Amino acid sequence: MALLSNTAVLLGKELRTEFRSRELLTTTVVFILTIVILFSFTFQPSGSESLRFGPGLLWLAILFAASLMLQPGFLREQTNDTLSALRLSVSDPFAIFLAKLIANTVFLLLTEMLLLPIFAVLFNVHILGVFPQLVLVFFLGSVGVAIPGTAFSAISAQARMRELLLPLLLLPLLTPVLIASTEATAALLDVQPSLQGKWLGFLAGFDVVFLTALWLFGEYLLEE
Amino acid sequence: MKNFDSIFAAYVLGWAVFFGFYLSIGKRASSLRTEIEQLKNSLSRGK
């Protein structure tokens, strides 16, 4: 199918561009750690408090980092004026979004997987027993962050004050993702770990709704 | 009436929002109308 092959080619380009500057990954990890540490000073780090606040802090930090990290996505095309070339190269403009979306999700996931062991140490939680389930939660949550994030980076690239605009547009909208991901993560890191089907289903629903909206309306964001 | 000040405050503030909004629309509309007149005049003079 043309969409898939177009997406695959573009995805390769996206990943190659990002990996050429591996600093993005390490910078994001350090940034999130900084936020987590700063946040930790706002409460008494006893065992039960860590468990109560930890997952929420982690996800909040991920959200902040994403609203900064997702900025270059379309800005790069804007500054290099490559957007029209991109659009000519594909039959379905959704392939452009899909490629950037997948690349952004991969980056978010990589960042999170690097962070999890550190987080486990800092907050004294056991992640090994529930690792596959955690990956599922982080995958669904990251997709939830990446879909509006990628869409809005296309918007902010065409507006003023874009550094502030993307977080402003993105963060209120991601409230459901923050809540669902935090609850699911907290349940898995609890003394009695459990997989919260309700929140996972909710995240999946969120992803489907906005992916569909992006598919229906995304091409209008790329118009000249 | 018990808690009269709160009820009073709620209604006054509430209606203030609506009136403020309505008045700001009116003000903006009249300034736009004057601008339209000016533009129409300069256009007819130009022609």
Next chain:
Amino acid sequence: MAKRAILGLVTLGLVVAAAFASFYVVPMERTMGPIQRIFYFHAASAWAGMTAFFVCFFGNLLYVWRRQPKWDWLGISAAEVGLAFTTIVLITGPIWAHPVWGIWWTWDWRLTSTFVMWLLYVSYLLLRTLIAEPDRRALLSAFFGIFAFLDVPLVYFSIRWWRTQHPQPVVMGGPGSGLEPTMRKVFFFSVLAMHALMVLLLSERYRLEKLRGEVDDLRREAEAQ
């Protein structure tokens, strides 16, 4: 001109009647006393605000489909009007809560999700100020408006599920939860009155936007000369 005057008078009549009813027709609420009457103003505004945001969504969809400026005008007008009503919900909520429970804000799920919705539409307005070119502005903000409206039920449910999972003192007595018949009738009448007010404000704001379009056209014509 006559139509506007009639709409204005009808709205005024409905609003005054609703206020009268909420004070004199409805029986006194047992636990909270007179302060509960704010509920009719507060909850009816919430409903009117939601309807306004739905109209905004409708305008956004139609703009993306048809690209006629009038749908953009409808979108921005409805968003501002919706924001006015939502602001009132957020103001009257704490004013109601404070004498009854001694606290201004409670992160009660209704108020919290209203707050998030308020932020989303403030962002919509801010976005529009940051894009200069009118067609681009209309298209990009329509897209954001669509996403924002789709998010509203998701925000509502996630906050509600989260709050019921961690039981907090339920502060705002829910509308319709144990509303005795007279109260229910007055409530729906208040909702009607608020919707009339919403339509009035929406039409006034729309006319303003239409005027702005006229100015833009004239300016373009002047520059072309």
